[in-house]
Amino acid sequence: MAKFLIQAGYTSEGTKGLLAEGASGRRAAVEQVVGGLGGTVEAMYFAFGEDDLVCVIDFPDPVSMAAVALHVKASGALRTRATPLLTVEEIDEAARRQVGFRPPGA
Template identity: 85%
Template sequence: MPKFLIQATYTPEGTKGLLTEGASGRRAAVEQVVTGLGGSLEAMYFAFGEDDIVLIIDFPDPVSMAAVSLTVKASGALHTRATPLLTLDEIDEAARRQVAFRAPGS
């Protein structure tokens, strides 16, 4: 199942919601969304600095991740970044593939 790293920053309205329902309330909401699309929440951490929250999520396919991303962004409560995560085996497979490429100016 594809794995994604999610990094997010709350907007002022999103922060107000977090203060109202707490971290456990947000975790429950995230798990409901993720499991509803056949995925699972591997890890969820709150942070301070550039990101307010960091998650690792498994989804059955990238389209499920895109659906969640669009819905969350449309809410206006968070600014998010989703990064696909690859296993060591997937990188080994990629390294074995031949790619025809010519660098600019070569």
């Protein structure tokens, strides 16, 4: 599974929708969308400040995350940021791989 940190801020129209259906209504909507693509919601928190919503979501693949991101952004109700999350073991594996990189000017 591919894990993502989602940070989102509601637009004024999105906030009106949140006020109308409540946080539990939005959680149900998120779980339905994510579950429909074979994923799960690990955590979902509402916040205030720059972000109104923070989630940790598992998807079977990055394409599923991209599909959700495209549709959510197209709605105009939220601005979102998705950050791929890697385990300690995945970073250990990445560190062991040989990469033929040459820095500029070297």
